[in-house]
Amino acid sequence: MEKMYFDHAATSPVHPEVIEVVYEAMKNHYGNASSIHNFGRDSRRIVDNARIVFAESIGAKPSEIIITSGGTESDNTAIIETALKRQQDGKHIITSVVEHHAVLKPMEYLEKLGFEVTYLPVNEKGQVDPIMVEEALRPDTILVSIMYANNEVGTVMDIAEIGTLIEASESTAYFHTDAVQAYGTEEIDVKRDHIDLLSISGHKINGPKGIGFLYVKETIFLPSFMLGGEQEKKRRAGTENIPAIAGLQKAVEIIQPQRENRKERHRELRKQLIEELTQKEIEFEVNGNTAKQLDHIVSVWFKNVSAEQLLMSLDLRGIAVSSGSACTAGNIDPSHVLIAMYGEKNPIVAETIRISFGLGTTSEQISYLAEQLATISLRLKK
Ligand SMILES: Cc1ncc(COP(=O)(O)O)c(C=O)c1O
Structure with a gap:
């Protein structure tokens, strides 16, 4: 059968060319990217090159890319770190009821910490109305998190319109979008669409599992979600997963054109x-x-x-x-x-x-x- x-x-499924790259990197590039010797520098080059490719794929700068373990970590970091960092500015967050649990669970967690979350409804097509986002904005809103496209029904949200409305409003809320399902078929441009934070995962685009990235606009600094080393310019602790990073780069290079x-x-x-x-x-x-x-x-x-x-x-x-x-x-x-x-x-x-x-x-x-x-x-x- x-x-x-x-x-x-x-x-x-992982693309055969990605498997080759992962295997080659695992075998030959085992240095710790933070080490200053030859082996470390070799791994560092892989991380730096991958970052350039990731950034280009969404219209960002390499310095705006934090490499993470995937969609869940990117979403958690964007939401929880924004809330903790900005709580002096306000404690109100806007999201939608159809987000992935990687967004909804952090929201529930923040509610327990005293944040107030507005969950916007969707229509029968699974669409969030951008006007509702605009109307829900308050002076104390610090974050809006609306997914780029839904993972269950495939509905693509009006991300450009939502980004433009937030940008044009008086709100200082950051705009985060979970683009895990959309990346690979939709043309994503963070600058055009006024996106401040964006989550990506490798395993939805024929890349390895356990790897992804978070775009963070250059004017924003989010502290590391995990505590430990000073990797990713102190924005993500933990030794870099070189084979997965190289594999994700290959997957992006294959899928983008x-x-x-x-x-x-x-x-x-x-x-x-x-x-x-x-x-x-x-x-x-x-x-x-x-x-x-x-x-x-x-x-x-x-x-x-x-x-x-x-x-x-x-x-x-x-x-x-x-x-x-x-x-x-x-x-x-x-x-x-x-x-x-x-x-x-x-x-x-x-x-x-x-x-x-x-x-x-x-x-x-x-x-x-x-x-x-x-x-x-x-x-x-x-
Ligand atoms: C929309 C969406 N966000 C986040 C995730 C979580 O990503 P990851 O599995 O890389 O943690 C998924 C799927 O797993 C998803 O479909």
Whole structure:
């Protein structure tokens, strides 16, 4: 049985060229980048070069990039360090109800410390209204954190508009965006969109796991989230993970020039999947905002079919999809994103699966998936 992977939004396969770079770096570049000898300088060069590539990919300066262990650390650092640093300026933060838990949990933590968090709702397409962000701003607002694109339904937020509104307002709030899912297909430009802090993760773009970066605008200094060494100009303690950094650089170098092509390819695969499901005359609907969408994430509601059962039946046939957010693995709580979009009682919440594709996904695989989805969903239908 051929195994088929449609869970690229949870994590993506590592590109073969990235594996080679990681292996080479692990074998040959083991010096500590903080050491002043030849071995250390060799590793330092790898970090410096990678930083330039990371910065260019989002329109930033190399000095504005802090290399981290991934999306979670970047989000935690941006949110918690901003709050702790700016508490004299105010204790109000704005975010949305559909953020990843790497954003929502730090918010809950800050609430326990006495901060006040405004959780903005979304509409049925999963979109945050930029005007609501503007209206929620207060003189004591120190941070706005709205994700670039949602990991469960793929909705792309109006980040440029939100950034511009905050910039034009009297507010001094920093604007953070979790761009973990968007990076790799969306054209991100932190200066154009007035973004102060931005989180990226390597494993969503065919890079290694446990590596990512945080963009911090040059006028902002955030203290290190972890305490220890003085790496990353005192902004992130811990010995640099050279193989992962080199691997992420390679992943970025591969993906950046292919961004438009990848987008186009994702669009075609998405269209094919929806067309083939339609031909099979099963009852389904696609969730999210089809007009502003990450095309590689297809959140589908199969009416009267339990998502958990559908997922397990597909798994028995070697097909991997996800129900809700697979980032909180093992967690079968209903999706907070679907609840925010449709309400707790709506059957969509328990009857939606997320199909996400990427490197290695073929048109033949999509046809097979559509066939299996049709057969299984008809069988499972209540
Ligand atoms: C939107 C979003 N933010 C943050 C994360 C966490 O990133 P990481 O797994 O690199 O910690 C994920 C997925 O894992 C995500 O989808």
